[in-house]
Amino acid sequence: MHDKRKLLTHRAINIALLCALSGSIVPLLLPSTAAREDAKQQTTSAATASPEPARDERLWQRALKLHRRSIVVDTHNDITTMMTDDDYDIGTSSVGKYHTDLARMKAGGLSAEFFSVYVDKKYAKEGGSARRAMDMIDQVYRAVERHPDEFMMAVSVADIRRAKRQGKIAALMGIEGGHAIENSLSALRDFYRLGIRYMTLTHNNTNDWADSSRDEARHNGLTDFGKEVVREMNRLGMLVDVSHVSDKTMSDVLDVSRAPIIASHSSARALSNHPRNIPDDLLRRIAQNKGVVMVNFYPVFIDQKAYDADRARDERLKPQLDRLREEYKNDPKRLGEEITKLYAANPLPPTPLSILIDHIDHIAKTAGVDHVGIGSDFDGVPSLPVGMEDISKLPNITYELLKRGYSETDVRKILGENLLRAFAEAERVARSSSRSVSGEGSLRRLNEGGR
Ligand SMILES: [Zn+2]
Secondary structure, three states: OHHHHHHHOOHHHHHOEOOOOOOOOOOOEOOOOOOOOOOOOOOEOOOOOOOOOOOOHHHHHHHHHHHHHOOOEEEEEOHHHHHHHOOOOOOOOOOOOOOOOHHHHHHOOOOEEEEEEEOOHHHHHHOOHHHHHHHHHHHHHHHHHHOOOOEEEOOOHHHHHHHHHOOOEEEEEEEEOHHHHOOEHHHHHHHHHHOEEEEEOOOOOOOOOEOEOOOOOOOOOEOHHHHHHHHHHHHHOOEEEOOOEOHHHHHHHHHHOOOOOEEOOOOEOOOOOOOOOEOHHHHHHHHHOOOEEEEOOOHHHHOHHHHHHHHHHHHHHHHHHHHHHHHOOOOHHHHHHHHHHHHHOOOEOOOEHHHHHHHHHHHHHHOOHHHEEEOOOEOOOOOOOEOOOOHHHOHHHHHHHHHOOOOHHHHHHHHHHHHHHHHHHHHHHHHOOOOOOOOOOOOOEOOOOOO
């Protein structure tokens, strides 16, 4: 898996066409350097999906009205990588290619987007993590400059509410991968000053101060420096994001953080046993912390059937994959294309939207309805549930929640108010911090061998 993931993060993927898709699923070009979650191509055929049940038109109209009135926040979108690597202008249509563009964000009734400043683990090895993050931050600012009537840069809860009043989409930023700060609290502060409002402490790689859920546990959770990073984020008012970290890291964060934390794009492990998902005991602790878990849409995470099928397929195709890797080891572009073809010929079963709603429902029942939201992972994953193929489909979540009997107040919480509440509390904790000068008590930089 790891080799494949590495190979497929190559830019070559950029031009790899996900084919053999049909029905309501649009073939997509895979993101460049992409597929943050599981950097491999994958197809999900809708051909065998059972027909969608007829929509209750009155309920749909009610859902649309509620959705438009609500503040709708998506806390994780990886379109930033395409904006950076391909100079993709989000104002132009990318239908059939990416999950996100401005017109579809509007169609989806989105109020605020957290653009993911995703720093691949290769930068942790080769150097340049902070520079990569800064390049991506620049792209978000440039997108807002290009489209000032549609977007507004936002760094606070007040900004998000103002953008909504002005009919604009609030553009926020979160770092994905704590190695982006290059072990420097000064860099962390600088990122805050540039507008970064959350940071996942790790990506799929364990870094020098925090263990990841998808890598070797080297620190038994957070190191002392890692705890200092969390405290400094609290002091600044940057949300601590536990998506991607190991269970022990998450538990350590919950011990240390004085402010509510978030999981910007994570789902429930009780429903699908994937290490990226959060177990019930930690969901309850996040509730005690007044934090929020923003549900990830990726079928391989949320659908046990898709996860099992994905693993079985990897096992089954291993000889062919190994052969391709050997044959095209000097031609990563061709290799990406060949692997795409192989997966397209071996699609995973489709995942219905109801499974995504089940995760929201489970977290609402386990942690409480005040502690769940949406963190799509659009353009960071190669496939999506039927009925949630791109960002324009967000109102379907509102409809499905109403259908399950959620009150309008609770739906609004899930769509965005929960995130705003946690964010506002993190802002309050920062304001009330006794350390008001940057670096007071903390000028530390993690050196070689230090903890
Ligand atoms: Zn991620």
